[in-house]
């Protein structure tokens with residue numbers, strides 16, 4: 001099994017570990033984590049930093065009645081059942097193409113999704129998120145045919161592209177399954193899908209979208 | 225989403241940060257309540273903190289809650305964590321009453337999930353931190369937090385799957401948490417400051433950079449340098 005070669009990097013992982021990223025960006029990072037044991041270890045260590053920071057924070061006195069209130073409620077709250085140990089089938093089960101947490105958003109069968117054709121060889125599908133409508137970032141699946149590359153553009157704001165199947169190549173190199181491309185306004189991309197085509201999760205950071213002229217949504221493949 | 229909106233206490237509701245101009249004028253660091261307001265013999269007894277030399281660690285108490293539903297151990301954990309969680313939530317933008325309420329919710333989750341706590345994986349503080357982080361994303365931001373599923377067959381396993389015995393791992397986790405706290409105290413102030421902002425302000429580093437007027441490259445390199453030092457301490461390669 002190959003592991004990714006393009007990673008989110010420390011600062012994005014710190015944002016994820018601290019809980020500062022919104023749902024769409026977290027979805028891309030967490031799906032990368034499923035495919036990247038190395039970044040998983042990093043995040044576990046960054047969570048330990050969160051624990052240490054909580055430990056040394058200047059405490060703020062709580063209302064003494066608070067403890068009583070909680071103690072009184074303990075019996076209403078039986079322990080959450082420990083997740084049952086997964087029953088391991090005797091034979092290795094087929095590895096789903098889409099890892100969690102993305103799978104619970106889009107399911108297993110991508111052919112059932114409401115794909116929209118953007119241009120020849122390029123389809124996309126918006127992923128509904130849990131947060132209030134109009135959330136900060138958008139997440140979508142993108143599917144590209146072999147050799148397909150969109151018109152050139154530069155980025156405005158940060159976009160993440162996580163390859164799920166196949167791959168693409170741009171100025172920064174080749175991206176295959178699990179690789180995460182983090183682009184910002186300074187990078188000019190000329191991505192082209194590899195021979196086998198490319199399926200990816202694309203996230204646009206809406207935080208910076210508001211500073212753009214028309215709320216442009218950009219990722220390595222699409223320009224609206 | 226009505227799912228969480230219905231159970232969100234009024235005090236916790238705050239305007240959607242994307243549209244709330246008011247939030248921008250909020251001081252970045254909420255003023256701490258003067259300590260003088262609270263008598264030194266405050267009723268909350270802080271126990272089990274790493275410095276008090278209590279013979280029962282936070283980890284022991286968390287395990288006692290998980291295994292025996294030990295209420296005394298839970299009360300002790302409350303005494304230790306509630307004031308820290310309150311400070312954490314205040315920095316996330318909660319008002320005092322809202323923070324107080326959310327602290328109770330987090331501590332109830334600690335009670336309910338204690339059985340799943342594994343001291344070989346994380347210190348008690350780290351475990352509580354992740355619960356508080358996820359709860360505040362759920363309640364304050366009304367969003368899900370996507371996380372990996374360790375049992376997912378699509379998960380690419382670690383390259384070094386064999387782990388030492390659990391007892392060793394537990395000790396190792398405790399020791400590395402101790403080294404981490406020490407290393408945190410030794411960080412250059414500008415790195416420590418940014419690290420706190422990154423964990424406590426609910427803002428990605430790009431926004432911290434824009435709001436504080438610190439160039440993005442500087443923010444990134446300070447966070448990276450800080451993380452490098454802390455990682456060395458955690459892995460004992462310093």
Ligand SMILES: [Zn+2]
Pocket residue numbers: 004006007008032036038039040
């Ligand atoms: Zn990685």
